[in-house]
Amino acid sequence: MKNIARVRKDIVLKSQSYAELIRKAEKVEISMNQEIDNVKKRYNKKIILLKNIIKELSNDIKTLVSANKEFIFKDDKRCLDLNFIVVGFRRSSEIHIPTTQKDDIIQYIEDNNLVECLDIKKSVKKSILSSWSDLELSKIGVVRKYKDNFYIDIKKDDLLGGI
Numbered sequence: 643m644k645n646i647a648r649v650r651k652d653i654v655l656k657s658q659s660y661a662e663l664i665r666k667a668e669k670v671e672i673s674m675n676q677e678i679d680n681v682k683k684r685y686n687k688k689i690i691l692l693k694n695i696i697k698e699l700s701n702d703i704k705t706l707v708s709a710n711k712e713f714i715f716k717d718d719k720r721c722l723d724l725n726f727i728v729v730g731f732r733r734s735s736e737i738h739i740p741t742t743q744k745d746d747i748i749q750y751i752e753d754n755n756l757v758e759c760l761d762i763k764k765s766v767k768k769s770i771l772s773s774w775s776d777l778e779l780s781k782i783g784v785v786r787k788y789k790d791n792f793y794i795d796i797k798k799d800d801l802l803g804g805i
Contacts, residue, residue: 700794703727703729703794704792704794707722707729707792708792711731711790715730715731720732720733727794727795728794728795729792729793729794729795730792730793731790731791731792731793732790732791732793733788733789733790733791734788734789734790734791735772735786735787735788735789736768736772736786736787736789737766737768737771737772737779737784737786738784738785738786738787739766739768739771739784740783740784740785743783743784744765744766746782746783747766747782747783747784748760748764748765748766750782751766751782758770759771766784771784772786
């Protein structure tokens with residue numbers, strides 16, 4: 643038969659060590675999180691500054707390229723390969739539904755049981771219509787409009803080689 647007093651003493655000793663280690667781990671974790679927060683605060687200021695400068699430069703590049711689009715992109719070219727970046731315009735489309743024809747378009751969609759094109763509030767789902775052909779769109783009085791979206795792609799291999 644085991645000595646209950648001895649078992650109890652072992653449990654008390656182990657639980658004391660356990661509790662001390664938990665407290666010590668919590669203190670270390672608190673200290674670690676404080677240091678992490680301090681480092682984040684220090685670098686966050688630098689990152690915000692860099693991101694603001696990057697945004698400003700991006701806007702400057704976009705303005706320059708957009709203002710000279712017809713000279714830079716001849717012969718249906720859509721991009722310009724520069725030393726460290728590629729700039730250009732990616733074609734995208736969106737569905738344009740004339741406000742004056744909206745009710746007629748909704749009625750046509752309902753009459754032809756094309757309910758996947760409708761939201762519950764009975765507005766036209768442009769995301770569904772965008773998969774339709776221009777001919778199908780024209781049958782219901784909808785027009786696809788195209789626009790150019792500016793982009794900048796970083797050529798990372800060139801940047802890494804130059805460092």
